Amino acid sequence: RKEVEQDPGPFNVPEGATVAFNCTYSNSASQSFFWYRQDCRKEPKLLMSVYSSGNEDGRFTAQLNRASQYISLLIRDSKLSDSATYLCVPKNTGNQFYFGTGTSLTVIP
Amino acid sequence: NAGVTQTPKFQVLKTGQSMTLQCAQDMNHNSMYWYRQDPGMGLRLIYYSASEGTTDKGEVPNGYNVSRLNKREFSLRLESAAPSQTSVYFCASSATRGRTDTQYFGPGTRLTVL
Numbered sequence: 001r002k003e004v005e006q007d008p009g010p011f012n013v014p015e016g017a018t019v020a021f022n023c024t025y026s027n028s029a030s031q032s033f034f035w036y037r038q039d040c041r042k043e044p045k046l047l048m049s050v051y052s053s054g055n056e057d058g059r060f061t062a063q064l065n066r067a068s069q070y071i072s073l074l075i076r077d078s079k080l081s082d083s084a085t086y087l088c089v090p091k092n093t094g095n096q097f098y099f100g101t102g103t104s105l106t107v108i109p
Numbered sequence: 110n111a112g113v114t115q116t117p118k119f120q121v122l123k124t125g126q127s128m129t130l131q132c133a134q135d136m137n138h139n140s141m142y143w144y145r146q147d148p149g150m151g152l153r154l155i156y157y158s159a160s161e162g163t164t165d166k167g168e169v170p171n172g173y174n175v176s177r178l179n180k181r182e183f184s185l186r187l188e189s190a191a192p193s194q195t196s197v198y199f200c201a202s203s204a205t206r207g208r209t210d211t212q213y214f215g216p217g218t219r220l221t222v223l
Contacts, residue, residue, distance in 0.1 A: 004151070018133040034211055043199055043214035044152070087151070095140050095159060095205055097212055098169075 003027060004100035005101050006088050013104045014096045021103045023088030030090035030098075033064055035073050038085045038102060047073075047086070078107045111135050115200050115215035117119045120135065122158055122222045130218050132200030140203040141183035143167075143175060145196040152199065159205070162181040190222045 004024045025033075033050035048055065050062040050071055061074040071088055072075045085102035092098070113134045124127060134141065139160045144167075154167030158177040158222040174186045174196060183202075187194060197219050201212040 032210075041197070041217075041219075043217050044212075045214070046211050049211065091211075095203060095210070096157065097142075097201075097203075098153070099144075101149070101151040 002100075004088055004090060005081060006100040006103050007107060008101055008103060010104040010106055012108055013078055014108050015078055017107075018076045019078060019105065020075075021073045021086055021088075022070055023072070023100055023103075023104075024068075025071070025088070025090045025098070027090065027092060027098070028066075028069060029092060031093055032091040033062075033071050034089040034091070034097075035060075035062055035071075035086040035087040036089055036099075038087055040084075044063065044087055044099075075105075078105075080107050083107045112201055113200055113213050113215035115198075115218050117218060118216065119219050120221070122187075122220065124191060125220060126190050127186065127188050128190065129187075130198055130200075130220075131182070132184065132215055133182045134200075134202040135181065135203070136202060136213065137180070138202035138213075139180070139205045141177065142201040142203070143173075143183070143185045144199045144201065145169065145194075146199060146217075147155070147196050155185065155198075190220075192222045194220065195222045196220060 035047040036044040037047045038044040054063045088100045142157040143155040156175040200215040204210040
């Protein structure tokens with residue numbers, strides 16, 4: 001079983017739409033969780049950390065459900081600049097990060 | 110603040126040639142990592158170094174060696190390159206202060222093995 005599973009998409013949404021991505025992880029001992037964004041042929045960059053109580057950063061909201069071992073990312077009011085691949089990343093106690101294959105988002109004018 | 114730097118940015122090798130990919134970070138991070146990313150696949154860990162002087166194998170270590178030269182630098186060596194090693198290689202670093210520590214990536218090295 002893969003450490004991290006994500007729907008690869010692609011998700012094609014119009015500007016202004018709300019879109020949600022889910023991710024499941026297999027290691028129940030994972031301690032920390034992150035969402036990264038990766039633009040085409042560029043390095044991944046941290047979008048936001050995911051806290052147990054859920055957290056919001058502007059138009060982005062992340063949720064964690066430890067019982068079901070899934071993480072979600074909600075993007076409101078999508079912008080063209082949000083087009084990218086979104087990577088779900090749990091981290092284990094040994095400071096190893098596990099990357100999903102990512103979900104591709106294209107925001108259409 | 111340069112963050113994580115990698116050299117070279119691009120490289121073309123012939124099968125059997127060797128090369129070393131260089132990585133350096135200026136954030137005083139303890140942990141450093143080497144990943145490869147192939148089309149349609151996530152980042153796969155090749156090797157990581159939890160601290161200066163230690164290295165451990167990741168998911169796909171075969172065909173690679175690493176050296177943690179000091180706290181700043183972590184190099185990846187291909188002793189005898191094969192076409193299957195054509196990929197984009199990313200170096201990353203992370204602090205180890207706590208659970209919220211995240212990784213910072215270099216810009217990548219795009220390697221083609223003919």
